[in-house]
Amino acid sequence: MAGFLSHVKVLELGDEKGEFCGKLFAGAGADVIKVEPPGGSSTRSIGPFYHDEPHPERSLYFWHFNFGKRGVTLDINAAEGRELLRGLLAQTTVVIDSLPLDTMENLGFDWEALQKLNPGLVYVRITPFGRSGPWRDYKANDLIHMALGGEMMHCGYDPRPDLTYDTPPISPQMWHSYHIAGNQAFIAALGALFARGKTGCGDYIDLPIHQAISCCTEHDVECFLFTGRPYLRLTGRHARPEPDAPTQYKTKDGRYHCIIANPFAGGFEAIVELLTRKGFADDLGSDKYKDPESRRNREFHHHFYAQVGKCVAASNLEETWHEAQDLGIPWVPVRKPEENLDDPQWRTRQTFGEVEHPELGRSFTYPRSPMLSEECPWRTGPRAPLIGEHNEAVFGGILGKGAAELKRLRECGVI
Amino acid sequence: MRPLEGVRIADLSWxxxxxxGLKLMSALGAEVIRIEYQGRMDWLRFHAQTPIPYRQPDRAPLNPQSPNRSGYFNAINAGKYGISLNVKHPEGRKLFLRLVAISDxxxxxxxxxxxxxLGLGYEVLKSVKPDIIYYQQPGWGKKGPYVKYASYGPIAQGVSGLTEQSGLPEPHPPAGWGFSYMDWSGAYYCAIGMLLALNYKQATGKGQYxxxxxxxxxxxxxxxxxxxxxxNGRHWQRTGNRSPYRPAAPHGAYRCAGPGADRWIAIAVTNEDEWRALVREMGNPGWASEVKFATMAARIANHDELDRLMEAWTREQDGYAIQERLQKAGVPAGVCQRAQDRLELDPQLKHLNWMITLPHSEVGPWPHRDIAWHFANLQSDQGGPTRRSAPCYGEDNDYVYGELLKLTKAEQERLRQAGVI
Structure with missing residues (x-):
């Protein structure tokens, strides 16, 4: 048993734009070395913090996004630092670079030079908008990317009856821009690695976050190209040209259930069965609705969804949905992330796992695996690196620097 | 060279x-053979953006009964081969296994x-191709007590926590995503799983499930x-468009002038330099120098009022004009773009050539979103090895049954009449 990518070495340079891509590599078994400036990466200042105390070793954001990586500190702008970086670039399989534009080029590491240094290198360049073009130098963060990429105009709350809005478009936040870009960068990199296995040649992959997000919306572009119609934002469900039935219903304990209830398809009988059991079927089971055509009108819809709503309103968050699923109805509680920790499905699949934090004398439960493979289990540790934790192992072990040399480099602020 | 040249995938996904995920594999050069049968064709073939092509009013109208005209289906299935095959038929099952034997x-x-x-579990697949990679993606996974439970994008988002994390704070309900984000992300992980297994097989010679x-x-x-x-014992609480964990203010979407009174610009101020630049661009209004907005902490504490004052400035102006002006001054800002904006007004996407035109055998040439990665040397685009949009139903039967599986025309005809292909 070994990770999928235990034969792959990755060097990660940059910030939150590339950290998720690096996390995927590490999770899949690659040896990922994260290069941080002396003092630590800027992403160590992103909250929340352990016990709410801001500290570079206590960023829970950093813990999550850098799980399973090794960490070194290196001032890549210092002459000696650049030489150490050259050494690392020469021996790695993959580089993930999300540094500010032109940083590596200005250090002499343009693609031409890198190819000479390491002909098999797979270089993943993640930039906000691309390396050229009119918006090249635009500044962005997660919110701005979700706005420009088209995601926000899908997401929000129902319009007023005249189809105008009193609420803004909503960004789902939580760094999904970088999830979206990281997933696509990882896919491209895995493709390039496979090609490298056949030819020995690496490649340079340009991944503009803006384009990655613009490609990740569902079918707004196709709808516009085919019909010319814009989408409306609709509470908790798909944006579309016209408002449709709700999918989100409030529970007795003030939470929500999400239900895909289709009054036409086979699912209708299942829902009527459930509503009958729960005492909310009203006349939905009567003969007058046996013919699907009798259900194709606004009045029926109103009636049908109102009964589903009453059933949910009588249930708490974790009630009713298992019974519905057993009847084949796509029905779930709208959970908070932490409410999945004790679910038997995820426990059986070991979706979550304990990760030791020895310096804190305890472990934390992390979501560790996005899929199950017995042949190649996802990484179980270690926790994210402390600042410069692997300087000796990497600069000593890989680049052959002795203890005295490392001490000197530390003292003059190179590592 | 395409990265996955020579990789063949027997594709029963829909x-x-x-x-x-298979669309991404075909963009990387894999030969994806999509298998469908008429009794249960992909639902998307008949739904999702199928009306009259808006951009080409002169074109002959599409046959509304045809399974080949869905804009969304055609987008998701570009670059793939397509065959008709009834895997539930005993002969169909055998044919499928012959295809598996020559697939990766x-x-x-x-x-x-x-x-x-169907009698097509991993052990059976392995018996005809020992190093086969079998990737399965049911909603909840196969192992576990919820093996029979159903999932769609919104269901996955709902139960996982993603829906609850998105939206204005209580008492507003969760806003969710506005589309099936977990369909796309599901697609990414489908591709990731296959690519990880391919790389592992290349290194070790072993297939897997x-x-x-x-x-x-x-x-x-x-x-x-x-x-x-x-x-910290903290339960999740939504923050709307405000920055959940990294101090930033103002941080939100502000109404501006524009189409349908529904034009918004996102502005994110993450440090004092950006704040000073924003104040300058707003023309140094008196309120901006008040103590309650003087520091990041103060602005966060008074964010509601700050939002109202910001919107009073943005609402009569053109969103793109504000965007251009603030970006020039170093302030992160961007219009909340719709599809039409990305297609017609966004110069950066145009510069990146994000749309390509691919031929479709029934619909004709049609614009597609290309993949977002750009290789320096390797070849990769949404046309895949077929160099076209999605396959029409059964479009590549001749290639797969004739060239790959070496069935004679007469055999193919017999199988067609027997309801196998």
Whole structure:
């Protein structure tokens, strides 16, 4: 048993734009070395913090996004630092670079030079908008990317009856821009690695976050190209040209259930069965609705969804949905992330796992695996690196620097 | 060279969460053979953006009964081969296994136990191709007590926590995503699973079975909130468009002048330099120098009032003009763009050539979103090895049954009449 990518070495340079891509590599078994400036990466200042105390070793954001990586500190702008970086670039399989534009080029590491240094290198360049073009130098963060990429105009709350809005478009936040870009960068990199296995040649992959997000919306572009119609934002469900039935219903304990209830398809009988059991079927089971055509009108819809709503309103968050699923109805509680920790499905699949934090004398439960493979289990540790934790192992072990040399480099602020 | 040249995939996936992953595999050069049968064709062939082409009013109208005219289906299935094959028919099952024997990967997104019921479980696949990679992606995964449970994008988002994390604070309900984000993300992980297994097989010679799910990748993305709960006992609370964990203010979407009174610009001020630049661009209004907005902490404490004052400035102006002006001054800002904006007004996407035109055998040439990665040397685009949009139903039967499986025309005809292909 070994990770999928235990034969792959990755060097990660940059910030939150590339950290998720690096996390995927590490999770899949690659040896990922994260290069941080002396003092630590800027992403160590992103909250929340352990016990709410801001500290570079206590960023829970950093813990999550850098799980399973090794960490070194290196001032890549210092002459000696650049030489150490050259050494690392020469021996790695993959580089993930999300540094500010032109940083590596200005250090002499343009693609031409890198190819000479390491002909098999797979270089993943993640930039906000691309390396050229009119918006090249635009500044962005997660919110701005979700706005420009088209995601926000899908997401929000129902319009007023005249189809105008009193609420803004909503960004789902939580760094999904970088999830979206990281997933696509990882896919491209895995493709390039496979090609490298056949030819020995690496490649340079340009991944503009803006384009990655613009490609990740569902079918707004196709709808516009085919019909010319814009989408409306609709509470908790798909944006579309016209408002449709709700999918989100409030529970007795003030939470929500999400239900895909289709009054036409086979699912209708299942829902009527459930509503009958729960005492909310009203006349939905009567003969007058046996013919699907009798259900194709606004009045029926109103009636049908109102009964589903009453059933949910009588249930708490974790009630009713298992019974519905057993009847084949796509029905779930709208959970908070932490409410999945004790679910038997995820426990059986070991979706979550304990990760030791020895310096804190305890472990934390992390979501560790996005899929199950017995042949190649996802990484179980270690926790994210402390600042410069692997300087000796990497600069000593890989680049052959002795203890005295490392001490000197530390003292003059190179590592 | 295309990265996955020479890789063949027997593809039983459908809808989006599975089929979208195969679109990425075909963009990388894999020969994806999409298998469908008329009794149960992909639902998307008949739904999702099928009306009259808006951009080409002169074109002959599409046959509304045709399974080949869905804009969304055609987008998700570009670059793939397509055959008709009834795998439930005993002869169809045998034919499928002949295809498996010359494939590298079998992939499907049925409910979890379907393949076992068809007599096509991993052990059977392995018996005809010992190093086969079998990637399965039912909603909840195959292992576990919820093996029979159903999932779609919104269901995956709902149960994982992603829906609850998005939206204005209480008492507003969760806003969710506005589309099936976990269909796309499911597609990413479908591709990731296959690519990881391919790389592993290249290194070790071993195939494998992967039990994927649509929901686990969503959970994988919620780690920070889970750690906040475990470390600090904090339950998730929505923050709307305000920055959840990194101090930033103003940070939100502000109404501006524009189409349908529904034009908004996102502005994010993450440090004092950006704040000073914003104040300058707003013409140094008196309120901006008040103590209650003087520091990041003060602005966060008075964010409601700050939002109202910001919007009073943005609402009569053109969104793109504000965007251009603020970006020039070094302030992160961007219009909340719709599809039309990205297609017609966004110069950066145009510069990146994000749309390509691919021929479709029935619809004709049609614009497609290309993949977002750009290789320096390797070749990769949404046309894949077929160099065209989605296959029409059964379009590549001749290639697959004739060239690959060496069936004679007469045999193919007999199978057609027997309801096998």
């Amino acid at each position: 809808l989006m969460a599975g089929a979208g 990967i079998v992939v499907e997104s049925f409910t979890a136990e379907t393949m076992d019921k 992967i039990d994927g799910s649509q929901i686990e990748p969503a959970i994988y993305m919620t780690g920070t909130a889970i750690l906040d709960y475990l470390a």
